[in-house]
Amino acid sequence: MKKPPAVRPVAGRLGILLPGLGAVATTFIAGVELVRRGLAEPVGSLTQMGTVRVGKRTDATSPRIADFVPVAALASVEFGAWDIFPDNAYAAATKAGVLSKEHLSLVKDFLEGIVPMKAVFDPGYVKRINGTNVKTGTSKMHLAEQLMEDITRFKAERGVDRCVAVWCGSTETWRAPTAVHETLEAFEQGLRDSSDDIAPSAIYAYACLRSGVPYANGAPNLSVDFPALHELARRNAVPIAGKDFKTGQTLMKTILAPGFKARLLGLDGWYSTNILGNRDGEVLDDQESFKSKEVSKLGVLEHIFQPHLYPKLYGHYSHVVRINYYPPRGDNKEGWDNIDIFGWLNYPMQIKIDFLCRDSILAAPIVLDLALFLDLSQRAGMSGVQEWLSFYFKSPMTAPGLYPEHDLFIQLMKLKNTLRWMRGVELITHLGLEYYD
Numbered sequence: 001m002k003k004p005p006a007v008r009p010v011a012g013r014l015g016i017l018l019p020g021l022g023a024v025a026t027t028f029i030a031g032v033e034l035v036r037r038g039l040a041e042p043v044g045s046l047t048q049m050g051t052v053r054v055g056k057r058t059d060a061t062s063p064r065i066a067d068f069v070p071v072a073a074l075a076s077v078e079f080g081a082w083d084i085f086p087d088n089a090y091a092a093a094t095k096a097g098v099l100s101k102e103h104l105s106l107v108k109d110f111l112e113g114i115v116p117m118k119a120v121f122d123p124g125y126v127k128r129i130n131g132t133n134v135k136t137g138t139s140k141m142h143l144a145e146q147l148m149e150d151i152t153r154f155k156a157e158r159g160v161d162r163c164v165a166v167w168c169g170s171t172e173t174w175r176a177p178t179a180v181h182e183t184l185e186a187f188e189q190g191l192r193d194s195s196d197d198i199a200p201s202a203i204y205a206y207a208c209l210r211s212g213v214p215y216a217n218g219a220p221n222l223s224v225d226f227p228a229l230h231e232l233a234r235r236n237a238v239p240i241a242g243k244d245f246k247t248g249q250t251l252m253k254t255i256l257a258p259g260f261k262a263r264l265l266g267l268d269g270w271y272s273t274n275i276l277g278n279r280d281g282e283v284l285d286d287q288e289s290f291k292s293k294e295v296s297k298l299g300v301l302e303h304i305f306q307p308h309l310y311p312k313l314y315g316h317y318s319h320v321v322r323i324n325y326y327p328p329r330g331d332n333k334e335g336w337d338n339i340d341i342f343g344w345l346n347y348p349m350q351i352k353i354d355f356l357c358r359d360s361i362l363a364a365p366i367v368l369d370l371a372l373f374l375d376l377s378q379r380a381g382m383s384g385v386q387e388w389l390s391f392y393f394k395s396p397m398t399a400p401g402l403y404p405e406h407d408l409f410i411q412l413m414k415l416k417n418t419l420r421w422m423r424g425v426e427l428i429t430h431l432g433l434e435y436y437d
């Protein structure tokens, strides 16, 4: 095993930069401020509420994660954002309609102070919306340079020492990677030539990595997940993570599917449908943006069930995912699952799930944990794809040639063992006490 890293201590303030100031981003910012003022609890956040067992069960030592590893304190966090709409975070949160008026009014003053910087936008990549708060430039490289200037200015104005970025912008249309994504040289030439294959989210990711800012991708679009930017991340010693926050239906899938597999229950089919009425739902109503989501959602079961190892149980199931835009529901999505499983002697059974979920309420703590853990990774000298953060994603990024781990429980074990390794304490294997010396 590699020697544990020397983690640079937290010094100064941490800037959290958010491309996209919509439902998820504003729910996250408002939540952090409510927690800082002692008005709410950070439910769902591992860094704030989770613990990690250290040593044997008989030692009864389970520190809070925030006390075990040196993550930045919430008090030291500053927020910055870009959006195609000029609304400040209070106006955007009001439109998003996730948090109640009562909650928002408690932090109105703070939210009004967060005004989005001009965005890099291309309506060819996000079809259903268009805004005016948008940069212009002579080339995509020129736009990237403007983003880098934004970062430098933000740091100076807010007195911030380090930054991390989490993409909370809309899902872009699905595009397969092309030659321009292959090497850093080709990508930079593509930026100078304003190649149509380079999405706005990839321009943000490039600008962040060039500025030494770790980058996580909360949407399923490519953004930072291609060889050219993996190369830049390694070269500049910057950690990256993605893709697509694991909330709602996929969270349920990665909780349930490992259970069926553990008990060797077979699967005939899994039909998932959602109704969703927020702006994200509207963007996903466009078939090309939905394609990005579909690719991200469909991969999950395949990797958990491993049909090549269990052909009799998982060799022939149907997996269908649908998202329908239905405005009356707003951010309160309803997800139905019908699961056809079979047991002993192939006798069939059915499970029905009706999850009345709140998308951004599930996503906000993920944004917080990713920001704090990416900053920790950077101070620990860990660069490139951070697979130990797969826990948070529907479609985890991996090193080339590896399959992603989707099982939530393996992901959590990997995350906690990575923290133990960072601190140089023994990893937990769950081997019984009787087998230890």
Ligand SMILES: NC(=O)c1ccc[n+]([C@@H]2O[C@H](COP(=O)([O-])OP(=O)(O)OC[C@H]3O[C@@H](n4cnc5c(N)ncnc54)[C@H](O)[C@@H]3O)[C@@H](O)[C@H]2O)c1
Residues within 6 Å of the ligand: 019, 020, 021, 022, 023, 024, 025, 082, 083, 084, 085, 096, 119, 120, 121, 122, 126, 129, 131, 167, 168, 169, 170, 171, 172, 200, 201, 218, 219, 220, 244, 245, 246, 247, 248, 278, 279, 280, 283, 359, 360, 362, 363
């Ligand atoms: N809410 C969840 O549970 C969840 C789960 C997984 C993934 N996601 C993804 O997270 C992202 C944010 O979700 P949301 O519900 O906040 O959506 P949203 O539509 O409320 O917010 C997205 C914001 O991004 C802005 N935007 C679009 N393109 C931009 C660009 N190029 N630069 C800057 N801003 C841009 C939009 O104007 C909008 O304000 C989406 O891609 C969504 O698919 C959300």
